[in-house]
Amino acid sequence: MDNSVIIKGGKKGITVVLDKDCAFLELKKKLEEKFEASAKFFNDANLALTFEGRNLSSREENELIEVINKVSDLNILCVINNNQTRVMEDKIDEIVESQIASRLNSIDKPCHFYKGTLRSGQVFETEGSAVILGDVNPGGKVIAGDNVVILGSLKGYITAGCNDNSNAFVYALEMKPMQIQIGDIIARSQDSEPSPKRRFRKDEATIEPKIAYVYDNNIYIEDFSQDVLADINL
Template sequence: MIQPVIIKSNRFGINLKMDPDMEFRDLMTEITSKFIESADFFKNAKFAITFEGRELTEDEESEIIHTIQMNTDIEIVCVMESGTAEEKRMEAVVKNIIEHREVPINSEKNITPTENTIENPYELASIYKGTLRNGQAIDSEASIVVVGDVNPGASVSAAGNVIVLGSLKGNAFAGHNGDDNCFVYALDMNPMQIRIADAIGRSADNENGLFKGIKNKKKKKEESITAQIATAIDGRILIEPALSQLFDRI
């Protein structure tokens, strides 16, 4: 393993993957610094935690939880058991998908949330709560959900999809590892720039992101704002209303 400690997010919360051979003391130092690094990202989120990679005694587990809670605002609500058959299967599928860079398309047959999660790694999402302001940038190796606005000059970047439950007025970058099947979704789509894999789209010059909002305020109040979705088609960014028939395609 290259890194002795890896923090991954899964649908329950976070998964702490640890080097199996390292001295526990050294490992603790790694864990502490890792969480201090990402404290800003997780903020005061409530998480379940799973341990992976090595067998831990009860004391060791509680020591890890203690260090997380001392050094970040994260609240660990429970410890999930790891190594169950289901998770092993999940890991295998995720690995397979990452290696082949293929995103399975949801079929009508497997719509149960559990199986969805197994098949599509990008349905694992980090959640950011709050407004991202000018100069702030967040990044995730999964998908990312922003519960709040992304202001001009702020940027959201993810290996998977970018979902903004608010107004997207800054930059969004989906599929930053090169997957052009990823999408950007926003309740109010008014971005300065959208990138999906290698495709770049920018706002039209006459309605600059910064001031469009001011000018159209009146108009917007009358019309209802429709959620929109951006996808990459032949290297170009296409933004369209997020209607139900569209979900078959992504």
């Protein structure tokens, strides 16, 4: 049995284990064969993709993703590599449209986009909703009059609902903020008060899409789902 490429499914998506000694061109061919054979199984699922087994350059990673896109209908929402999340730029519009944009577009105030990483000391501010196409590093800040969507890792400071909007929400592919403020409610990483729902926790270790919102004067963070979003008033 050829184990040059092994596809493993999991709760958070699929993991592709690559032979570190196989020539790259041969590896691409094996990858194409495996995903072509599995196309009907995955259908058009929205999945995160993880590469393991060998170090890939950005060019090699993109070439493998192009192969997967060519032979399958998978929607690759993000690539998780070396504990980092990289949102695929050619999928960003699709992600926003399918999960968030219809909600944001129903709001009268504008939605502003920022592409790139917000590093320590950098601030992105808007009167409407903010969509960050990248990460918010520790010390980076986003200040928005309404909602905040992070298509990447959130590890900095977020202020949403500055326009006295306690119905605002914060969404991120990886939710590990130093502080979140929604309206006049604040949750910090050291907060540890008990709660009937899962509260904002410093030790959140998994990389999963999550959404933060205000309920009963507290900020809660839940795994993202359409049901959770449907329950939030905008």
